[in-house]
Amino acid sequence: MxxxxxxxxxxxxxxVRATGQPIxxxxxxxxxxxxxxxxxxxxxxNRLTIADVAHLAGISDGMLSRIENGQVSPSxxxxxxxxxxxxxEIGQLFRNFGHQKGKALHVKxxxxxxxxRRGTSKGHTxxxxxxxxxxxxxFEPFLISMEDAAEVFPTFEHPGTEFIYMLEGQIxxxxxxxxYVLEPxxxxxxxxxxxxxxxxxxxxPIRFLSVILYGDEDG
Numbered sequence: 001m002x003x004x005x006x007x008x009x010x011x012x013x014x015x016v017r018a019t020g021q022p023i024x025x026x027x028x029x030x031x032x033x034x035x036x037x038x039x040x041x042x043x044x045x046n047r048l049t050i051a052d053v054a055h056l057a058g059i060s061d062g063m064l065s066r067i068e069n070g071q072v073s074p075s076x077x078x079x080x081x082x083x084x085x086x087x088x089e090i091g092q093l094f095r096n097f098g099h100q101k102g103k104a105l106h107v108k109x110x111x112x113x114x115x116x117r118r119g120t121s122k123g124h125t126x127x128x129x130x131x132x133x134x135x136x137x138x139f140e141p142f143l144i145s146m147e148d149a150a151e152v153f154p155t156f157e158h159p160g161t162e163f164i165y166m167l168e169g170q171i172x173x174x175x176x177x178x179x180y181v182l183e184p185x186x187x188x189x190x191x192x193x194x195x196x197x198x199x200x201x202x203x204x205p206i207r208f209l210s211v212i213l214y215g216d217e218d219g
Contacts, residue, residue, distance in 0.1 A: 169206030
């Protein structure tokens with residue numbers, strides 16, 4: 001259209017348009033690095049040298065080195081030849097591009113942090129199974145073990161909602177004015193602000209999971 005200025009796209013971005021609307025917006029620098037990393041990992045997995053793959057793909061050693069380091073944007077033809085040289089489909093070079101990296105906390109059996117709470121001295125053991133490292137405490141999952149009967153049982157009150165799942169033994173559990181007999185496979189969910197705790201230990205040993213989920217307003 002006369003007098004219309006050409007649009008400027010952000011540097012480092014590849015934008016494909018259809019009927020005036022963007023349909024693809026790719027950070028080419030990130031894509032080049034990702035492809036380079038995939039080529040390098042596949043080459044190492046197959047115990048091939050840069051010279052080996054460069055020869056099979058029909059490109060120079062220097063070009064392959066620059067591709068692996070994300071310094072150039074290889075053509076589709078070059079990528080196709082590299083994929084064949086590495087024994088994979090070309091799509092493998094783009095696998096997981098743009099996916100979020102996983103960030104999980106893995107606690108091995110028996111390695112949960114033992115914490116001291118009221119009742120610990122009475123033969124009650126609390127193992128914290130995950131450590132929320134954010135600015136606000138969102139949840140606390142405990143594995144609770146009870147090996148010895150106690151004359152006086154502790155009661156608890158806390159913000160949020162608590163979920164209990166019985167694994168072993170039998171316990172009578174109080175929440176407010178109500179009591180519940182819990183056996184393996186039973187679950188109990190309740191608001192934590194109401195006084196609650198063990199009423200009677202009916203069959204030892206007892207083990208159950210307790211997950212406390214805090215609301216947005218709670219810390």
